[in-house]
Amino acid sequence: MKIRLARPLQSDSIVDGEGMRTVIWTQGCIHNCLGCHNPATHSFHAGTLYDIEEVKEEISKLKGQDGITLSGGDPMCQVEACLEIAKYCKSIGLNIWCYTGYTFEQLLDKAKKEPQVMELLKMIDVLVDGKFILEQKSLNLRFKGSRNQRILDVEKSLKHNRPYLIPKYKYEKTYQTPKEQCKYIYV
Numbered sequence: 001m002k003i004r005l006a007r008p009l010q011s012d013s014i015v016d017g018e019g020m021r022t023v024i025w026t027q028g029c030i031h032n033c034l035g036c037h038n039p040a041t042h043s044f045h046a047g048t049l050y051d052i053e054e055v056k057e058e059i060s061k062l063k064g065q066d067g068i069t070l071s072g073g074d075p076m077c078q079v080e081a082c083l084e085i086a087k088y089c090k091s092i093g094l095n096i097w098c099y100t101g102y103t104f105e106q107l108l109d110k111a112k113k114e115p116q117v118m119e120l121l122k123m124i125d126v127l128v129d130g131k132f133i134l135e136q137k138s139l140n141l142r143f144k145g146s147r148n149q150r151i152l153d154v155e156k157s158l159k160h161n162r163p164y165l166i167p168k169y170k171y172e173k174t175y176q177t178p179k180e181q182c183k184y185i186y187v
């Protein structure tokens with residue numbers, strides 16, 4: 001099986017989820033968000049095809065990583081391949097974050113026709129969901145680009161069949177004056 005990636009694996013990231021992470025930049029996205037930070041990842045013909053076994057082997061050599069982050073592009077556009085990678089990562093103790101332009105609710109719908117979407121969701125620890133919305137952009141959000149996006153505990157969301165937001169990521173940093181310490185407001 002193969003996966004189309006926008007670029008090689010990127011290790012030691014501290015901005016794509018909690019801790020030290022290796023990012024898997026998938027190629028291909030259907031969402032076409034206005035102001036997308038990475039439009040070069042939209043095409044399903046660009047990027048490079050990698051054999052999944054090759055990707056797994058690279059992951060097996062990683063040192064000092066807390067987990068992997070499926071990003072892109074949209075990993076939910078290559079569910080089967082991402083599932084294989086996610087299973088392998090779990091088997092060697094890496095946690096999994098995933099960024100997607102779909103909402104959690106849309107993924108549950110998608111899973112009715114594509115059972116592998118549910119299998120993949122079950123492998124994911126944290127899902128950052130929803131399209132990037134330019135009007136809701138903020139540089140003071142942790143691990144996401146716009147306020148509408150949600151950082152979800154997937155296990156709890158699946159258990160209760162509704163999105164469960166992780167409390168510590170629900171806040172936005174704001175500054176009133178340069179001297180004042182930053183404060184956080186509920187997003």
Ligand code: SF4
Nearest residue numbers: 029032033036073101
């Ligand atoms: S989902 Fe992500 S990659 Fe896709 S268009 Fe939106 S911001 Fe860009």
